[in-house]
Amino acid sequence: MSALMHLIYSSAATQVFTPEDLAALLALARKKNASLAVTGMLLHIDGSFLQVLEGEPEAVDGIFRTISADPRHTQIVTIIREPIPRRAFSDWSMGFAEVTAEELADLDGANDFFTGGACLTRLNSGRTKKLLGAFKEGRWRSRLSSASMAASAARREPALRERPPISFAFQPVYDASEHTIVSHEAIVCGPDGGPPDAALNQCHTAQDRARLDMEARVLAIGLAARLALPTGLTLSLRAHHADQAAQALRSVLDTATQCGIEADRITIAIDQDQLIGDPIAFASIIQQYRGAGLKICVDHFGAGRSGLSQVETYQPDSIALDENLVRDIASNGPRQAIARGIIQTCDDLGIDVIARHVCIPAEYDWFRQEGVSLFQGPLIGAPKFETLTRDLPSPAQWLP
Missing domain, CATH: 3.30.70.100 (Alpha-Beta Plaits)
Structure with missing residues (x-):
């Protein structure tokens, strides 16, 4: 560490x-x-x-x-x-x-x-x-820092004792200011691209669900490496306790190293509503692994217990706005006021804001006018089964 x-x-x-x-x-x-x-x-x-x-x-x-x-x-x-x-x-x-x-x-x-x-x-x-x-990046200095990471080792998918019946679809995260894909979120699905019902039906206890959650991240990293992932990778963390979080994040680091994916290309999306126990202990674990290179995103921001207090607790690199806050925001004044407050606070703290679940051009346009540049959702690109999105059409082709 x-x-x-x-x-x-x-x-x-x-x-x-x-x-x-x-x-x-x-x-x-x-x-x-x-x-x-x-x-x-x-x-x-x-x-x-x-x-x-x-x-x-x-x-x-x-x-x-x-x-x-x-x-x-x-x-x-x-x-x-x-x-x-x-x-x-x-x-x-x-x-x-x-x-x-x-x-x-x-x-x-x-x-x-x-x-x-x-x-x-x-x-x-x-x-x-x-x-x-x-x-x-070079402004005001005569030469670049020598702290860049070396080329990654040869990639190989990690082995599990028994592979669960799941796979993944990958949905792009789009940076509108650079017109580039900056990350892919790994979304668990069945081995044929459908719902992961078979795997979930095998989970009879909390221990079974925790094991599946950990194995899923291992498989997602391995599949992303096998697909020659050129961007960041976003993984969900569903650990309920601090000790589960520590074990899960150690597994992510070890698997990423094994697969040749740098730690600072991986974003861990945490959901406050999934947490049981002391949030301070959980935040301490999160900060340790931030120090090892992992990035942290607070997911479903603006819903449930996930609010501005979590920004202070977890000190994330980014927040992903909740679907209910994004939906029809162009015509909803109260949602606009809430979103503007979040955007301003995050800008002051250097935290990226991701507008997720963007479905229509009006939602995209509103967030762009407010200075948000990171987007994810059906309007940008649907999840692709065991496939990465290599490029996107010009916004002119999907905006009116």
């Missing part, structure tokens, strides 16, 4: 930093960071700073305590503190970039913020992630 984390904070200088002052500050930081195996980067604009520290938690937190006590810094705000599967800045003990306001205003996804003259000390986690994404 990874013991790495990153901490991202902003601060304002209490004094003017000359180029010589910045050089001296960086020299000391790089020396100390190297001794503690801490890496990261620092952005500076007009007296405000944004810094990323990554390494083992004890080392990162120790450095941050020292920074917080430094009288040269004020308005210190922790924006993000979370586990990470690997370093994004492993080649630098402390990379540095002097950024101009004009460059920030040109940043896609955050230009509305920076064109208003806002500084780094007012960044939220959502815009911070967009800023770091641009940095890691």
